Structures are given as structure tokens and as C-alpha cells.
Amino acid sequence: MGEIEEQDCIVVIDDDYAMRLSCRQTLSKSGYPVEVFEDGAQGLEGVARLKPALVLVDLKMPGLSGMEVIARIHEIDPNIVIVVITGYATIHTAVDAMKAGAYDFLPKPFKPDELRLIVRRGLERRRLHLESRQAEIERELLKRRFVTFVSHQLKSPLAAIHQYLDILKRLGDTEETRARQGEWLDRCLVRSRELQQIINDWLTLASVEGETFSRQRVEVDLNEVVSGILKAYEKTAEESGVSLHNELLGNAYLVRGDRNCLSVLFDNLIINAIKYNKPSGCVTVSGMEREGEVVIEIKDTGIGIPDKYREFLFDEFFRVKNGDPGKTAGTGLGLPICKRIVSELGGSIEVESTENIGSVFRVRLPAFSGDKEAREHSGEAE
Amino acid sequence: MASQIKILVIDDDVDFRESVKAILEAEGYIVLEAASGREGLEQLVEHRPHLIILDVMMETLEEGYGVNQAIKFQDAYADYRQVPIVMVSSIMETPFERYPRAEEVEMIRPDVYVTKPLDVPRFLEIVKKAVEKTKPS
Numbered sequence: 001m002g003e004i005e006e007q008d009c010i011v012v013i014d015d016d017y018a019m020r021l022s023c024r025q026t027l028s029k030s031g032y033p034v035e036v037f038e039d040g041a042q043g044l045e046g047v048a049r050l051k052p053a054l055v056l057v058d059l060k061m062p063g064l065s066g067m068e069v070i071a072r073i074h075e076i077d078p079n080i081v082i083v084v085i086t087g088y089a090t091i092h093t094a095v096d097a098m099k100a101g102a103y104d105f106l107p108k109p110f111k112p113d114e115l116r117l118i119v120r121r122g123l124e125r126r127r128l129h130l131e132s133r134q135a136e137i138e139r140e141l142l143k144r145r146f147v148t149f150v151s152h153q154l155k156s157p158l159a160a161i162h163q164y165l166d167i168l169k170r171l172g173d174t175e176e177t178r179a180r181q182g183e184w185l186d187r188c189l190v191r192s193r194e195l196q197q198i199i200n201d202w203l204t205l206a207s208v209e210g211e212t213f214s215r216q217r218v219e220v221d222l223n224e225v226v227s228g229i230l231k232a233y234e235k236t237a238e239e240s241g242v243s244l245h246n247e248l249l250g251n252a253y254l255v256r257g258d259r260n261c262l263s264v265l266f267d268n269l270i271i272n273a274i275k276y277n278k279p280s281g282c283v284t285v286s287g288m289e290r291e292g293e294v295v296i297e298i299k300d301t302g303i304g305i306p307d308k309y310r311e312f313l314f315d316e317f318f319r320v321k322n323g324d325p326g327k328t329a330g331t332g333l334g335l336p337i338c339k340r341i342v343s344e345l346g347g348s349i350e351v352e353s354t355e356n357i358g359s360v361f362r363v364r365l366p367a368f369s370g371d372k373e374a375r376e377h378s379g380e381a382e
Numbered sequence: 383m384a385s386q387i388k389i390l391v392i393d394d395d396v397d398f399r400e401s402v403k404a405i406l407e408a409e410g411y412i413v414l415e416a417a418s419g420r421e422g423l424e425q426l427v428e429h430r431p432h433l434i435i436l437d438v439m440m441e442t443l444e445e446g447y448g449v450n451q452a453i454k455f456q457d458a459y460a461d462y463r464q465v466p467i468v469m470v471s472s473i474m475e476t477p478f479e480r481y482p483r484a485e486e487v488e489m490i491r492p493d494v495y496v497t498k499p500l501d502v503p504r505f506l507e508i509v510k511k512a513v514e515k516t517k518p519s
Contacts, residue, residue: 155472160397
């Protein structure tokens with residue numbers, strides 16, 4: 001509570017007794033705590049002590065000039081709003097005062113309502129300013145945490161590789177190290193592949209964000225894209241004992257977009273569905289078109305995603321811990337890439353999942369409506 | 383002498399645990415492993431190690447600090463408060479940067495903070511010195 005009062009405190013610095021009195025009366029009546037001072041030196045002491053939100057200062061006073069007071073107030077706290085009161089409301093003095101950092105000026109004589117209005121506006125401006133500063137600080141903090149996180153993700157595999165190489169060199173040729181050598185070298189390869197994949201995904205994400213990657217807008221048949229991807233993963237799926245079903249076959253699902261981009265999107269979703277599946281599980285891709293929208297579903301019969309993780313699923317570097325160290329960890333960038341691509345193309349992505357039963361990723365994209373778009377194009381040409 | 387000294391390594395990176403284990407076992411230490419903060423605290427109570435090697439960023443950004451704080455301040459771990467903690471992270475950010483207020487640092491300060499990849503000879507020095515106080519006599 002005290003904070004609000006402190007924030008809204010107003011200081012009046014004026015050598016004219018009548019002026020101090022009337023300002024105090026008017027502002028007190030509006031509910032502001034007010035302190036008045038009769039010269040610059042005392043006023044500055046008051047400002048330093050009270051940390052007011054707003055200061056009304058007379059430009060022409062004996063002793064310290066109003067201009068000097070303005071500068072000193074902002075040395076104390078640059079966020080204090082200063083309104084100058086001047087009996088000689090020439091453009092010059094007003095402009096000088098504003099240059100020195102005053103927010104506005106109030107020419108004498110003024111009505112109580114004018115005073116109230118200018119004070120209210122000044123305080124509002126201060127509030128907005130402080131809010132945007134706060135938002136900026138939060139953004140900065142978020143950015144810093146993100147950088148920390150990215151470097152951690154990049155450094156971890158590198159540190160692991162480094163340490164294996166170090167111990168291989170250091171521990172020498174004992175029977176025990178010989179036995180584990182092969183395993184350690186294999187881990188080095190796994191981790192260096194992981195690192196490469198993170199960098200690749202990171203670059204993909206950056207290029208989608210930079211729109212260089214997703215710029216092209218052509219007619220793309222998703223059946224064609226998905227069929228190609230499923231074919232490419234036939235062997236991988238077979239090795240994991242997962243069967244692949246394409247229910248898009250025989251139909252065209254036309255959207256407008258970038259072919260590469262759409263390939264990356266469905267590639268990520270399909271490989272996830274294979275990777276996070278169970279032995280003898282299956283992956284089914286189905287589709288429909290309705291109300292100008294193409295909806296593609298990628299359904300797996302896998303481990304599912306625990307409820308508590310659902311909201312973080314599309315965050316960069318988020319990975320669900322499934323406690324299975326045998327599986328290769330993803331980069332934590334696949335789904336953020338998907339989300340980014342889908343939103344670049346004006347669509348959306350959502351997930352439904354039941355733990356140990358499986359997940360369904362549903363991608364919605366605006367349908368390519370040949371006639372309409374052709375008309376628009378010819379319209380542009382005219 | 384070192385054969386009875388137990389060291390608990392808490393890190394979610396299986397390869398870090400594996401390589402630290404190899405380094406420490408070669409020196410004759412007994413190594414216990416935990417893949418998360420929670421598991422680490424369980425192992426602490428169960429095995430009463432003489433030293434803890436603790437990763438900072440595990441499932442969450444500050445998991446290691448949480449473990450450190452729990453051991454130092456929660457009543458449940460009062461018996462283990464004297465177990466020295468060496469914090470490790472691949473990030474060159476010391477606790478002093480993370481907790482800018484001096485009194486906070488004093489409260490959560492780990493006994494030592496080192497970065498990954500480990501400088502092995504220095505790390506072994508740190509370990510040796512840290513277990514001086516707690517090793518079985």
C-alpha cells in the first residue's frame with residue numbers, strides 16, 4: 001500500500017506562497033499526497049527524501065533557477081515527471097525547459113482543472129514508461145536465460161566427447177580401459193552426431209524464422225510429400241518394428257506453401273511418431289479437407305506425452321524425459337520448427353495424447369483453392 | 383586409503399557420469415550415480431557419500447541449486463549438511479552471477495564450482511582436498 005502512496009506523491013517547488021497553497025489544495029482534494037517547498041535547494045532535498053512521482057517547479061525563483069532544479073531532479077531519479085510553472089509563458093522558456101527534461105509546462109495563471117489534467121497526464125505517462133521498462137527488463141532476462149540454455153545444449157555433447165577422449169588418453173592401457181574403450185568411442189560418435197543434429201535443427205529454425213526458407217508459395221500436394229517421407233522411413237520403421245500406414249493415398253490434399261518447408265514439417269512429425277513408438281506399434285497418417293482447411297493427422301501408438309509436459313512441448317529445447325537411456329535423445333528443436341513452419345503458412349498445430357496409448361499431432365493448413373487463387377492472380381495482373 | 387571413500391555424482395548426462403566415474407575409479411574412489419536431483423537426494427540418504435559432484439542444469443535450469451539448497455537448509459538433510467558439494471556445469475556462470483546479492487551467495491554457495499569439460503588433474507586435486515574433512519579415518 002505504502003508503495004502506491006509513495007508513487008503518487010507530488011512535490012511543488014515555488015517561491016510564491018499563494019501558488020504553493022492553491023496547488024496543495026487542488027491536488028490534495030484529488031487524493032494525491034503533496035509536499036511543498038519554497039525554493040530550489042529545499043525542494044531538491046525534499047525530492048531526494050520523498051522520491052515523488054511528479055514535481056511541479058516554478059521556472060523563476062530566487063536562488064537555484066528552475067532550469068537547474070530540473071537537471072538536478074533527474075540526477076536523483078530520471079523517472080520523475082517534471083512540469084514547469086511559468087509566469088512568462090513564452091515559447092522560448094517552455095522549449096528550454098522541455099529540452100532540459102521537463103514533460104510539460106503550465107502557464108500562470110491556471111485553473112485547478114488545468115492543473116489536475118496536466119498532473120494526471122504526467123502520471124499516466126510515467127506509469128506507461130515504467131511498465132515498458134519493466135517489460136524490457138523481463139525480455140532481457142528471458143533472452144539471457146535463453147542464451148544460457150542454448151549454450152548449455154551445445155556444450156553438453158561437446159563436454160562429453162572431450163571427457164571421453166581425455167580419459168582414453170589419460171587412463172592408459174589397462175585391461176579395464178581396453179574393455180570399455182570401444183563403448184566410449186561409440187558414445188563419442190553418438191554425441192557428435194547429436195551436436196551436428198542440434199546445429200542443423202537450429203539453422204533450420206533460424207531460417208524458418210528469417211522467412212528465407214518458407215517464402216515460396218506454390219501448390220503442394222501433401223499426399224505426395226507424406227508418401228515420399230513414409231517411403232524414406234520404411235527401413236527405419238521396420239528396424240523398430242513399427243508399421244506405417246498412409247491413408248492419404250488416392251486423394252490430393254492441396255495447400256499453398258513451400259515444398260521444402262512442408263517436407264521438414266511432416267518429416268519431423270513422422271520420425272517422432274516412429275521414434276517414440278513401441279515395438280509392433282503403428283503410425284497412421286490421415287487427412288481431410290473441410291471449410292477451406294486441410295487437416296492432416298499423424299497418429300502413433302507410442303509412449304504418449306504426460307499431461308504436465310503438454311504445454312512445453314513446442315518450446316525450444318524442451319525434451320520429454322522418458323527415462324529410457326537406450327533411445328537417442330532428440331534435439332528439442334523438432335516441434336518448435338514444426339510450430340514455426342505451420343504458423344508461417346497460416347495454419348496451426350495441436351496435440352492430443354494419452355500416456356502409454358499414443359499421441360495424435362494434428363496440422364491444419366489453409367487449403368489451396370485453385371479457382372479462387374487463380375482469379376486473384378489474374379486480378380493482380382490486370 | 384581412497385578405497386572407502388564414496389563419491390555421489392548427480393548429473394542427467396549419462397556420458398558425464400560415465401567419464402567422471404572412470405576418472406574417479408581409477409583413483410580408487412567408489413562412485414555412486416544419480417540421474418536427477420531427486421534420485422541424488424535419495425542416494426545421499428541411503429549411502430551417505432563423502433562428497434557430491436552436482437550438475438547445475440538438469441531437467442530444470444536450476445535443479446542443481448535446488449539440491450544444494452535442500453542439503454544445506456532442509457531439516458530432512460540436516461545430517462548431511464557437512465557433505466562437501468562440488469558443483470559442475472558447462473556454463474561459465476558462477477553462483478555469484480546468478481545470485482547477485484551477497485547474502486544469497488553466502489547461503490547457497492557450493493564448496494567449489496567447476497566447469498565442464500573437467501580439467502582432470504585440477505578436478506582430482508579438488509576432490510582430494512574436499513574429502514579430507516569427511517573421509518573415513
